[in-house]
Amino acid sequence: MARAIHWERNEDPVGIWEHRGKVVLAGAGHSKNTDRRWDGVSMDRTLGAYVIEAARAAMDDAGISPEDVDGIVTSAGGQPAHMSLGSQWGPLRPFFDAPYDSEDGLTYVTAEWIQKQMNLPNVQYTNSHGETVWNLIGLAAQVVGDSRCEVCLVPYPNGNIEGRYHQNPSLEARGGAQWSNPWGWGLSGQGFVFDQYARKYGTNHERMAPFVVQEHANGLLWPYSYYAQHEPGPFTTEDYLNGRWIARDLSIFDCDRPVQAGACYIVTTAERAKDMKQQPVYILDHTESAFTPRSLVQTLDDTESWTDIQAKRSYAGSGLRPEDIDVFAPYDGFAVFTQYFLEAFGWRGVKRGEAHDFYADDITLKGPNPINSGGGNMGTGRMRTVFITDPMEQLQGRAGDRQVDIKAEVAVTIGVLPSNAAALAFSTSPD
Amino acid sequence: MAILLSFDIDGTLELGDPPGGxxxxxxxxxxxxxxxxxxxxxxxxxxxxxxxxxxxxxxDFVASKHQLGLVRAQFDDADAYYHMGDRDTDESAAKENDFGFWWHTEAELEPWLELVNSD
Incomplete structure (x- = not known):
C-alpha cells in the first residue's frame, strides 16, 4: 500500500497545477439507498456493500469494465485524519467476534478490500489514506497526473451507526479541551464563531433561514438525498426558526444529519477519458490547507484568516478569478461554515459580512446565484458527496431538475472545515 | 381532569426513527x-x-423539544403535564418546564392510564 507521498498542494506559492486540465472526473456512482444508519446486522447495507454498489454504478457511468481499473484511492473511514467511523461514535462497542472481527467492509472500507471483493485484476496502485471527499479527489487527481495509475476508482464511504456522533466517553480532559469539552464537541465553538460574526457585522441567526431552507429544497431534487428518500416534504422558514439550540447561535437545523451511504468516482487522464462514456469534467486544480487555532478555541479572526489563505491558494493554483466561477459549492456540514467560504472566495462579489444579504437575495436554482445547487449536507444528509457530484453534473448538463439556468462551465467546491480544507476547481474545458 | 401528554417521536413512537415502543x-x-x-x-x-x-x-399541539414551556402556556388550564422520550434532552426539557417525565420504555406501558384509573 502506498502512503508516504507528498501530494498536497498546501505551501504557498503553489503555482498553477502541473496537471491542470490533464486529469478528469469521468464517472460518478452512488449507492441506491441512503439510510439513517447501519443496523449492525444487515450485511447488504454495510458501508462495504454500499461502496461496491456505488463503484459498479460509477464504472457503468464511465463505461468501463473492472479490467480497466488500475488504481484505487479511498478514504477508508470517510473521516478526517484517517479515523475509522467506529472510533468516532460513542459509546464504543465491539462488533463481531473473531474470525469476523475486522471492521473492513463494515464501517471501514480499504482499497485492498474493494480490490478483492470486486475482483479488480489490474490494480497497481492502492491508497486507503485519503481524508474527506475533497482531499480524496485531490489525492486521486495527483496520483493520476503523476502516472501512478491511469484509471482510478475513488470510493467515498460515509456512514452512521448506533450511538452518538463524537460522544466522548472520557471523564477527563486535558489541555485546552478542559475548557471546551464541557460545552460539547465542536458545537459550542461554532456557535461562538457565529456569534462573533453576528456582532461584528450586525446580523443574526434568523438571517441564515433563506440559505438553509433553499438547500433543503435543492436537496429534495437529488435522488440520493436522505430527505428525498425518507422525508420528502418541504422544510420551511418556520421549521428553521423553531429549531432547538445545540449551542447558542447554532441550531439543530444548522447541523447535518449523519447518514449511511457510499459514493464512487472515476478519475482518469483527459486522454484516456476520450474513450469513455461521459463528457469529461476537467480538474483544473486541487489545493489543501490545515490550521490550528491561535488560542484555546477557534475564533472568527482565525476562521476568516484560514479561509482567506485557502481561497487565495485556490485561485493561485487554478488561475481562476472569482468572476470565472459559475457553480460554487462551499461546504455546510455546519450551515454556518458556508458564509466563511463564500466571503473568502468572493463569489458573486460577496465580501466579508455580506453573506446574509446574499442569502436574502435570489439564491434559487433558477436564479442568478444558485449557491449549493445540490443542496449541500443540509439538504441531502451527511454524505458530503453532493459537493462533487452536483458540480460535476451541472458542468455536464445532466443535473436534471437541479440544472441551473446560468452558464455552467467552471465550478469550485470546497470543504470540509475552515480549519482543514481542500478546494477543487472543475471545468468543461481543459484550458 | 385534563391531562396533557407530550410524545417525543424518534425512539419513542413506533413510527419514529428508530422505532419506539x-x-x-x-x-x-x-x-x-x-x-x-x-x-x-x-x-x-x-x-x-x-x-x-x-x-x-x-x-392538540406540535412543538420543538425546547418548547415544552410554550405548550404548557398554551394549555395552562390542564391539571397535569407529562412528556415522554428516549433522550436526556427529553428528561431535561420536562424537568425545566415542570412536566412529569416517562422514559420511552416506561411509556410503552401506558402509565397515563393509571392516572385516570386512580382519579
Whole structure:
C-alpha cells in the first residue's frame, strides 16, 4: 500500500497545477439507498456493500469494465485524519467476534478490500489514506497526473451507526479541551464563531433561514438525498426558526444529519477519458490547507484568516478569478461554515459580512446565484458527496431538475472545515 | 381532569426513527379517552404535522423539544403535564418546564392510564 507521498498542494506559492486540465472526473456512482444508519446486522447495507454498489454504478457511468481499473484511492473511514467511523461514535462497542472481527467492509472500507471483493485484476496502485471527499479527489487527481495509475476508482464511504456522533466517553480532559469539552464537541465553538460574526457585522441567526431552507429544497431534487428518500416534504422558514439550540447561535437545523451511504468516482487522464462514456469534467486544480487555532478555541479572526489563505491558494493554483466561477459549492456540514467560504472566495462579489444579504437575495436554482445547487449536507444528509457530484453534473448538463439556468462551465467546491480544507476547481474545458 | 401528554417521536413512537415502543393505537386510545395529546420532538414542525396528518390524527399541539414551556402556556388550564422520550434532552426539557417525565420504555406501558384509573 502506498502512503508516504507528498501530494498536497498546501505551501504557498503553489503555482498553477502541473496537471491542470490533464486529469478528469469521468464517472460518478452512488449507492441506491441512503439510510439513517447501519443496523449492525444487515450485511447488504454495510458501508462495504454500499461502496461496491456505488463503484459498479460509477464504472457503468464511465463505461468501463473492472479490467480497466488500475488504481484505487479511498478514504477508508470517510473521516478526517484517517479515523475509522467506529472510533468516532460513542459509546464504543465491539462488533463481531473473531474470525469476523475486522471492521473492513463494515464501517471501514480499504482499497485492498474493494480490490478483492470486486475482483479488480489490474490494480497497481492502492491508497486507503485519503481524508474527506475533497482531499480524496485531490489525492486521486495527483496520483493520476503523476502516472501512478491511469484509471482510478475513488470510493467515498460515509456512514452512521448506533450511538452518538463524537460522544466522548472520557471523564477527563486535558489541555485546552478542559475548557471546551464541557460545552460539547465542536458545537459550542461554532456557535461562538457565529456569534462573533453576528456582532461584528450586525446580523443574526434568523438571517441564515433563506440559505438553509433553499438547500433543503435543492436537496429534495437529488435522488440520493436522505430527505428525498425518507422525508420528502418541504422544510420551511418556520421549521428553521423553531429549531432547538445545540449551542447558542447554532441550531439543530444548522447541523447535518449523519447518514449511511457510499459514493464512487472515476478519475482518469483527459486522454484516456476520450474513450469513455461521459463528457469529461476537467480538474483544473486541487489545493489543501490545515490550521490550528491561535488560542484555546477557534475564533472568527482565525476562521476568516484560514479561509482567506485557502481561497487565495485556490485561485493561485487554478488561475481562476472569482468572476470565472459559475457553480460554487462551499461546504455546510455546519450551515454556518458556508458564509466563511463564500466571503473568502468572493463569489458573486460577496465580501466579508455580506453573506446574509446574499442569502436574502435570489439564491434559487433558477436564479442568478444558485449557491449549493445540490443542496449541500443540509439538504441531502451527511454524505458530503453532493459537493462533487452536483458540480460535476451541472458542468455536464445532466443535473436534471437541479440544472441551473446560468452558464455552467467552471465550478469550485470546497470543504470540509475552515480549519482543514481542500478546494477543487472543475471545468468543461481543459484550458 | 385534563391531562396533557407530550410524545417525543424518534425512539419513542413506533413510527419514529428508530422505532419506539409506543404504538399509534396507544395514542389514539389516549385521544379517545380525552387526554390532550401532541408531539414535542426535534423533528421540524412541518414534519411533525405531516406525520400526524398521515395518521389522520389532529394533534392538540406540535412543538420543538425546547418548547415544552410554550405548550404548557398554551394549555395552562390542564391539571397535569407529562412528556415522554428516549433522550436526556427529553428528561431535561420536562424537568425545566415542570412536566412529569416517562422514559420511552416506561411509556410503552401506558402509565397515563393509571392516572385516570386512580382519579
Amino acid at each position: 409506543v404504538t399509534i393505537d396507544m395514542v389514539r386510545k389516549a385521544i379517545d379517552m380525552g387526554f390532550i395529546v401532541g408531539s414535542c420532538s426535534d423533528r421540524p414542525l412541518s414534519s411533525q404535522r405531516r406525520m400526524w396528518a398521515s395518521l389522520d390524527i389532529e394533534p
